[in-house]
Amino acid sequence: MPLREADAIILRSYPLKESDKIVSFYTREYGKLRGVCRGARRPKSGFGGALEPLTHVRMQFFERPNRDLCTVDRCDVVASMLETASRDYTISVGLSYIAEIAEKLLPEREVQDAVFRLMLVVMAALRDGAPIWLPLLYDQYWNVRLAGFLPDFSYCAACGAALVEMAGYHPATGEGLMCPDCQHPASSHLGATSLRLAQAMARTPLPQLLTSAENAREAFADLRGLLHERLEAHLEHPLQSWRLLLQA
Amino acid sequence: MNDLAAPLTELIDQLKRLPGIGQKSAQRIAFHLLRAPRESVQHLSEALLALKDSLRFCSVCNNITDIDPCRFCSDAQRNPAVICVVEEPHNVLSIEKTRQFDGLYHVLHGAISPLQGIGPDQIRIKSLIERLRATSPDGQPLVREVILATDPDTEGEATAMYIARLLKPLGVKVSRIAMGIPVGSEIEYADEVTMLKAMEGRREL
Numbered sequence: 001m002p003l004r005e006a007d008a009i010i011l012r013s014y015p016l017k018e019s020d021k022i023v024s025f026y027t028r029e030y031g032k033l034r035g036v037c038r039g040a041r042r043p044k045s046g047f048g049g050a051l052e053p054l055t056h057v058r059m060q061f062f063e064r065p066n067r068d069l070c071t072v073d074r075c076d077v078v079a080s081m082l083e084t085a086s087r088d089y090t091i092s093v094g095l096s097y098i099a100e101i102a103e104k105l106l107p108e109r110e111v112q113d114a115v116f117r118l119m120l121v122v123m124a125a126l127r128d129g130a131p132i133w134l135p136l137l138y139d140q141y142w143n144v145r146l147a148g149f150l151p152d153f154s155y156c157a158a159c160g161a162a163l164v165e166m167a168g169y170h171p172a173t174g175e176g177l178m179c180p181d182c183q184h185p186a187s188s189h190l191g192a193t194s195l196r197l198a199q200a201m202a203r204t205p206l207p208q209l210l211t212s213a214e215n216a217r218e219a220f221a222d223l224r225g226l227l228h229e230r231l232e233a234h235l236e237h238p239l240q241s242w243r244l245l246l247q248a
Numbered sequence: 249m250n251d252l253a254a255p256l257t258e259l260i261d262q263l264k265r266l267p268g269i270g271q272k273s274a275q276r277i278a279f280h281l282l283r284a285p286r287e288s289v290q291h292l293s294e295a296l297l298a299l300k301d302s303l304r305f306c307s308v309c310n311n312i313t314d315i316d317p318c319r320f321c322s323d324a325q326r327n328p329a330v331i332c333v334v335e336e337p338h339n340v341l342s343i344e345k346t347r348q349f350d351g352l353y354h355v356l357h358g359a360i361s362p363l364q365g366i367g368p369d370q371i372r373i374k375s376l377i378e379r380l381r382a383t384s385p386d387g388q389p390l391v392r393e394v395i396l397a398t399d400p401d402t403e404g405e406a407t408a409m410y411i412a413r414l415l416k417p418l419g420v421k422v423s424r425i426a427m428g429i430p431v432g433s434e435i436e437y438a439d440e441v442t443m444l445k446a447m448e449g450r451r452e453l
Contacts, residue, residue, distance in 0.1 A: 012363055018268060043430040049441030052402045053363070077440040085402055089413055092406040096362035103363075241362030 003073070006030055008059040009119050011103040013051045015041060023051050023072060024103055025059065028116045031109040032102075035061050035070040050075035052082050053099040054123060084126050090217075090248040094132035096241040098122060098139050104235050105143055118142045121206050133224075134206075134215040140227040141201045149234050151176040151226075153198040158182035165192045169226060194223035256282065308379070310355040310372050312337045320353055327351045329392040333376065333411065335359050335399060343397065351395070354379065359403040360410055368410055376411070380418050393421040400427040400445070 006027035013023040021040040026032045040047040050057050056078040063070045085092040098119070106115060118139065125135045144150045151169065155162055157176025167190045168183030169175070177190065190198075197213055197220055204212075213219075232238055252260070256278055263274035281289055305311070306318035313319070320326060320340075330351030334340055340353050358371040382390050394415060398404035412422045428446030429438050438446070 044433045046437060046439070048439030049401075049445075050439050052441070055441075075439075080441045080444075082402065082405065082441055083444065086405050086409065089406060089409040092402065092409060093362045096402070096406075100363055240365030243365065244360075244362045244367045247367065 003060060003062055004030065004070075005058070005060050007078070007116075008057050008075075009102070009116065009123075010051055010053055010055045010057060011099050012053060013037075013040075019045075021047075021051060022069065025057075026102055026106060026116065026119070027059070028113060029111065031111045032106045033061075033070055033109065034068065035072040037072045037075075047072075047075055048077075049080060049082055050077045052080065052085075054081040054095055054119070055079070056120065056123065079123065079127065081123055081127070084123075088132075090245075091126065091132045093241060093245045093248045094136050095126070097239065097245050098136060100239050100241050101139065101143050101231060104237075104239065105147060105231065112146065114146055115143070118146070125206050125210060130210050131215045133217055133219065134210060134213055137197075137220055137224050137227070138201060138206050138209065140224065140231065141198065144227050144230050144234075145202075147234065149230055151230070153177060153195055153202075156182055163195055166190065167195055188222070188226070190222050190226060194220045198223055309353045310357060310375065311340055311353055325350070328390055330395065331376075331379065331391055331393070332395040332397050334397050335404065335407070339397065351393075356398070356407065359398055359407040361403045362406070371407070373411060373414070377414060377418075380415065380420055389418075389420065391420055393423065395423050395425065397425045400425075 006029045008025040008027040011024045011026055011032070013021045016022045016036065019039050019041045021037045022034060023037055023040075024032065024034045037045075037047055037051060039045050040051055049055070057075045058078055059072060059076075060074040061070045061072045081095055085095050102115070102119065106112070122135045122139045126132065141150070151157070153163065153167075156167075156179035158178050159182050161179045161181075163177060163179060166180055167177040168180065168187030169177050169190065178184075178187070197209075200213070201209065228239070228242055232242075259278045259281070260271075260274045263269055263277050264271060269277070281292070302314045303312055304314075304316065306313045306316055306321055308317045308321040311318045311320065315322070327350050330349075331354050332343060332349060332351055333354045333356060334343070335356050335358060337355050337357075340355065343349050343353075354372075354376045356371045356373065356376075358366060360366060360368055360371065376394075380389070380391050380394070384390055394411075396408040396411060398407045408424055412424075415422050426449040427442070428449050429435060429442060435443070
């Protein structure tokens with residue numbers, strides 16, 4: 001029963017018994033885990049605000065053989081998102097969406113350092129005061145890409161022609177993007193600016209994108225929708241916070 | 249469990265369904281009730297039935313009550329110009345224990361939780377807005393201040409921000425309860441987030 005120490009991001013927590021919490025967290029060293037935090041709901045608990053979603057913590061925990069849940073012994077906050085979430089209701093819902101993607105998409109105990117770094121980059125941008133929309137899109141894009149089901153944004157999936165002005169995709173079929181000549185009659189469309197952004201996101205870091213691309217709710221809504229559909233199609237069940245994000 | 253008499257097994261099974269009660273606790277309670285005088289068991293069963301039969305939600309504040317409006321809403325001594333918004337009925341008790349607050353309450357019965365798919369429509373925010381739109385006979389708004397006393401976590405903060413955004417156009421003063429270091433604890437053990445909130449909420453002496 002060794003004591004482990006890891007860099008972790010809190011994804012979600014649930015109440016357990018009178019005063020405990022079960023917390024789902026993503027560690028850099030051991031992947032996604034779940035653990036029990038004893039007494040975490042008491043006012044004088046040492047965990048304090050460390051168990052709020054998307055808090056970056058330095059965590060100590062024990063794992064026992066044949067047990068799914070580890071026991072979290074200590075959590076020291078490295079960076080909290082509570083202050084950022086308190087800025088605006090829309091940001092708060094957007095952060096929940098980011099946490100939900102990670103919670104549902106990442107397999108247990110699978111280490112993916114790129115996902116961990118992605119979350120840190122997105123959270124840093126939001127802490128620096130960026131509106132939620134572009135960092136959220138960046139998070140969606142890279143989650144879909146790292147999970148391996150990102151469509152090709154450069155060439156038509158049917159004829160191989162370069163996608164320039166507009167592309168079509170059919171959410172139900174799950175096929176790739178197609179040029180106007182090849183697409184299905186009932187296709188949804190991705191505009192030229194969204195296509196260009198999707199192509200740019202593959203090679204441009206988020207801080208640089210924030211200086212060059214529009215960061216508003218209306219901008220790139222088609223791309224956001226496409227990536228969300230890909231996520232839900234892969235997960236095979238809805239992401240709860242998406243509906244609230246659209247209404248926020 | 250088959251070694252026990254059927255009524256005892258049934259009682260243990262029913263008790264086990266209550267929150268925080270496991271097999272051992274259920275067994276202990278069941279045997280305690282078995283040994284208790286008949287009248288006290290009868291009082292308990294009557295109290296349980298009365299709970300379901302006579303309690304309802306207050307039509308004004310949504311608190312749990314046996315009279316409508318509840319004793320807070322119908323108390324003429326309380327200040328109707330201040331409403332304290334809480335997540336759950338038991339939060340009212342925590343605030344009443346202070347004996348410092350003499351305004352009215354509004355119980356939301358939950359908090360906005362995007363991760364659980366609970367949005368503003370699933371909690372009782374609409375009835376709060378209706379209360380705030382009420383005016384006195386001379387056209388003045390009845391409510392002047394709303395205190396948002398939701399939990400100091402992500403969900404409570406999201407709920408508070410959403411309500412504050414809705415209330416802004418109504419011209420009502422909106423305040424949030426202070427957050428920080430619990431009385432009796434030590435600064436040394438406070439985490440970064442709690443300490444930050446405590447510094448933000450400092451007051452002039």
